[in-house]
Amino acid sequence: MIEYFDVTVVVPTKNRVAMLARALMSINEQTVIPKQVIVVDDNSDIPLDKTFFDTFQNLQLDYIYNVKSLGGAATRNLGLNKANTNFVSFLDDDDSWSPYYLENVKLVANSIGNKPAGFYSSKKFVLSNSLQRVLKKRDAIGQVALDDLVCGNVIGGTSSVTLNRLALEKVSGFDEHLPALQDYEFWLSLALAGVSFYPCVNSYMIYTINVNNNQISSNFNNHIRASNIIREKLFDRVPKGTSPKLDAALDYSVVKAVHRRSYIKSLPMTFRMLLKHRRVKGVLLLIPYKAMNFFGKYST
Known part of the structure; x- marks a missing residue:
């Protein structure tokens, strides 16, 4: 049944x-x-x-x-x-x-x-x-x-x-x-x-x-635009003191999307993110995406 x-x-x-x-x-x-x-x-x-x-x-x-x-x-x-x-x-x-x-x-x-x-x-x-x-x-x-x-x-x-x-x-x-x-x-x-x-x-x-990396979400320009829209929409709504955390999360999402498509373009963004937010997780993005993939560290 x-x-x-x-x-x-x-x-x-x-x-x-x-x-x-x-x-x-x-x-x-x-x-x-x-x-x-x-x-x-x-x-x-x-x-x-x-x-x-x-x-x-x-x-x-x-x-x-x-x-x-x-x-x-x-x-x-x-x-x-x-x-x-x-x-x-x-x-x-x-x-x-x-x-x-x-x-x-x-x-x-x-x-x-x-x-x-x-x-x-x-x-x-x-x-x-x-x-x-x-x-x-x-x-x-x-x-x-x-x-x-x-x-x-x-x-x-x-x-x-x-x-x-x-x-x-x-x-x-x-x-x-x-x-x-x-x-x-x-x-x-x-x-x-x-x-x-x-x-x-x-x-x-x-x-x-997707090994061909042609998903819509892989277009890093879309991520940049989306992160800015979310900032405008939600920063005033999240509890006081938490907007810097959300800002860091959105920056990380953007840099990760760029990293998947172009390691060279992502490098200056990664350094700026690390200096701005001091996120330890962001250090992984200093490794080329293909090298991460070789060791099974897909940035999912």
Whole structure:
């Protein structure tokens, strides 16, 4: 007998049919099945045929095709607005979940009770050209609130997060004006509204590092613009004395994005960041990205 979880999984996708199939199969093979899966296609070159979804027989699937590209934030918001369950999870088309992912999220969610809450999972990291080899693991280790998030995106990307309806009612969705860092800004906005994030230690999201480095989030100019927008939007809202921490976290995000694309361009930015914020973690960015990769130290 199939056990269900009152959750909608929102899956944004674009031009990655094979990876999307992997993501959906990981949902289809969950020990606890979501009530709804919404695939939002952000204007792929060729819309998916309905027969593509026949393989995923355990899932109640809805497919939305954007007639023009709207971007990641708006695409996720479309899924959020159509979801009619008490919980919403996110899964990017190039990521996947371990079979017990939703079962463990459900257990933690039931233990929290009726209050606004988010839930974040542990993570395993793989390369897009070697999906079976786990490079490293990062466990969800504690409750996360605003004091933690102003120091950096300790939660991670959307594929590791589930939110209950009470939390979603606190904010208006992802900021569609941000060219990057939409997930981090969303977690900050939720935390500012009083939402805490609870760890699902035994749930594993498998995060795919794209070796071609062509993800939208890898465009460092987008990170620069996004970090400045977040400063203007949130600096006056965070508790007094914490804006320098958020400033340091945003600078680190920008330098890390530049570091992935151009080590030479990142060097002066790294030195300025180290002098300005004295962040020990930033010292790692003095090592070329390819050298970090050689030793398995992917800057994820």
